[in-house]
Amino acid sequence: MTTFFFAAAALTLAALVLLLRPWWRTKNGKNAKHHRTTGASAVRPSGNFSAALNTTIHRDRLGELERDHANGLISAVDYAEAREELQHQLLDDTLVAEAGTATVSAGRRWDGWMLAVLLPAAAIGLYVLLGNPDALLSSAERNAQAAATVNGMISRLEQKMAQEPGNTQGWVILARAYKVMGRWDDAERAFTHAAPIVEKNATLLAEFADVLLQKTDSFAGRPHESIAQALRLEPSNGKALLLAGAEAFAGKSYAAAASYWERLLKQLDPASDEARMVASGIARAREMGGEKVLSPSLDGAGKTPPVSKATDAALTASAVSGRVELSPALRAQTTPDETVFIFARAVNGSRMPLAVQRVRVADLPFDFKLDDSQAMSPENKISSAQTLRIEVRVSKSGQAIPASGDLTGSGAAVKPGTKGIHVVINQVVK
Incomplete structure (x- = not known):
């Protein structure tokens, strides 16, 4: 300005x-x-x-x-x-x-x-x-204004719900507002107040499960129950299928994960980014389950000829590791529960990550290790890259897609097998 x-x-x-x-x-x-x-x-x-x-x-x-x-x-x-x-x-x-x-x-x-x-x-x-005076504001100032607007809305909703505690629709709106701000405890409380309609709505059940997952970083207990109930109510619910596949993958039930995601893939536009991400997840689940696919399938079938798995020795030889830290100057712009994505990307070629690890801001500084077992696609792995770069992003939305206001940082170009990489999160996404 x-x-x-x-x-x-x-x-x-x-x-x-x-x-x-x-x-x-x-x-x-x-x-x-x-x-x-x-x-x-x-x-x-x-x-x-x-x-x-x-x-x-x-x-x-x-x-x-x-x-x-x-x-x-x-x-x-x-x-x-x-x-x-x-x-x-x-x-x-x-x-x-x-x-x-x-x-x-x-x-x-x-x-x-x-x-x-x-x-x-x-x-x-x-x-x-x-003119547009708001365009003179920095990204941090615009984010602060947006946060102030949402917090003002939340404050008014809280006053309304204090006067109308039986308004379940109002509690749902308040829960979603809390979710946007990463206030997971408050979001859980609001969804609980809206239980009479949440328990009958597959999308709300999936959103509730997502809030619980963000809060506890575990599918055990209520997150699992909410996902299962959502699929009983609506077997084709996209949010529930996505979370069910993630739960199965985390539990190493790779065939089940691929099955859930294949059902989701049939509902998506094959040309969309969401479809490509889901297809990559299917390919990875099939490889981890004992198969190696040539490319992510976008037709919903996900069937490719099986090939042998990579050996543990190969994984260790190509793995990259190091430490991620958050710049003290940006610490005030984060909350402990915000999601941190750690990517390995090839310096030349596709921008699809070679491997991904997900942690929270509360875990920083974090000692990471990325190898082929965390690959997003069998065609793009750390061991197949000539040079790669570690990129880190604090996601305000919790989603893998970058957005304005996210925090980011990247390291120098290195070769597969490099250890001791140091990355500082010191920039704001415009």
């Missing part, structure tokens, strides 16, 4: 310098100086020219009087009276010319002051009317 104001002020000042230049030239007497240095033929200001013309006329008339008196055409008394009258006329004309010049100069100075004031005022007024 400061840079913009300095630039705008500099441009306004430059415009004023150019527009006020004629007034400065008159004030400093540059026209008179120009006349003196260029000779009698130079153009004079109008007031000076009028005074010089009057003087010349009066001089000619006085010369005529002197010649008439010398030739005896007029008496001495008449000559004296005429000469005195000419002198008075010359004085009067000179005073009138100077007064006119002073009036013009005063008017020009007033015009100059008006221009100096009105130009910046008009520029500021037009920007306020037609």
